[in-house]
Amino acid sequence: MKEKPVVTYCTGGIRCEILSVVMKNRGFKEVYQIDGGIVKYGENFAEDGLWEGALYTFDSRMAIDFSTKTKVIGECEICQGPSKIFRNCRTKTCHELILLCDSCNDLPASTKCTHDPSKVRDSEMVG
Ligand SMILES: [Zn+2]
Ligand SMILES: [Zn+2]
Incomplete structure (x- = not known):
């Protein structure tokens, strides 16, 4: 597993930033992360991206739809x-x-x- 490329992601890109550092320190050779997390990914790609469904949020919104066609x-x-x-x-x-x-x-x-x-x-x- 440590020789394979790994992509980490989280809601806003903060937790996977930390995780990526920990993984690199533990010997993972290729660690990538989605810049800005799923929030930015969804804003940029909406229904053209690979994300399916609404995004659970940790605030009072509870969920975000990235497009009007969100499944x-x-x-x-x-x-x-x-x-x-x-x-x-x-x-x-x-x-x-x-x-x-x-x-x-x-x-x-x-x-x-x-x-x-x-x-x-x-x-x-x-x-
Ligand atoms: Zn209960
Ligand atoms: Zn019901």
Whole structure:
């Protein structure tokens, strides 16, 4: 693997910048990254690029579409219908996000938390 070219990417290009340095230090010969991350890639190529679907964001927008033709590739966790919107689990002490369509979000069933309460949020994995 260390002899093969590797392309790293992340949302805004910051995390893969760090990862690329770590990989080079650990002996990877050819490490590339998408300059500006998927956000810039999507802005530059829109529907002509290789990216499919909306981009999950870590802010209140929750998802970005790069064109008006963006395909919805996410599936609602209840009905498996198309959805791209993650919503906070309604149990306040739970920090899980769930992918729900608008109709299922309105169902009382969507209020039941089925997540492991011992699972703590890893702040390193956010942002
Ligand atoms: Zn649904
Ligand atoms: Zn939950």
